Amino acid sequence: MDAVEDGLLGGVTPSTLQCLAQSTTLEQLHLHGVILHDTCLTQLALGLGNRSTALKDLSLDLLAGGSLPLAQALGATTTLQRLHLTLTHSWTDATFLKALAQALSHSRGSLLTVKIGTCAVLDDATAAVFVEMLQHHNHVLEELQLGRYRGIWKPHLTYYLKLNRQKRGYFHANFTRLTKQRWIEEGLIPVRHDLEGIFYFLQMNPILLSE
Structure with a gap:
C-alpha cells in the first residue's frame, strides 16, 4: 500500500495504522508524505x-524526535525485511537513531535492509553505535544507509555489512554443528577472492588452518 499513490496525503488515525501494521496479508506499507504524530507511531x-503481522517492507517519514517505542518494535520484528525512514529537515536529536541501533543489537534477525534518508549529516557518535551493533550483535543486516554519512566509521560499517552478506550469522549460529569440510566449502570457498573475508573466517575458526 502506497499512501502517496492512493491519495491519502495528510494525517491518518492511530487505530488505522495499528490495523495496517498487524495485517496478516499486507506486505508493503509506504507512508511517505503522511503526517505521523507520536500517538500514531506508538500504535x-x-x-x-x-506476531501475526505479514509486513515485510515499511517506508515512512519521521518528524523531529522520532519514537522510542517504534525503535524498539523495529528491533523486535520477526517479519520486516526492509525499512526506509526519511527524517525531516529539522532533525537534530540522535536519540531515536541510537535507540534503533540498540534495538537492532537484540534483533531476532528479520531486517536485511535499513535505509535512513536525511539532509542532516549524522555525527560520528551516532554512527559508532551502529558499528557496535554490527560488530558484536547483529550478523544478519546486509544493507545500511545512514543518510550522507562519510565519517570515520564508514569503513567499519562497510566491512561488517559485507561480512553479514557473506553469511557470518549462519556460521555463528551453527559453529559447533558444522564440520571442517562444510566450513571450507560454505565459508572459505565463496570468499576466496576476498582477503578480509578469508581472514575473518580463519580468525573465527582457527581449526581451519590445521591439517
Missing part, C-alpha cells in the same frame, strides 16, 4: 509487535 509500534 504503529504496537501493530508491528503483533
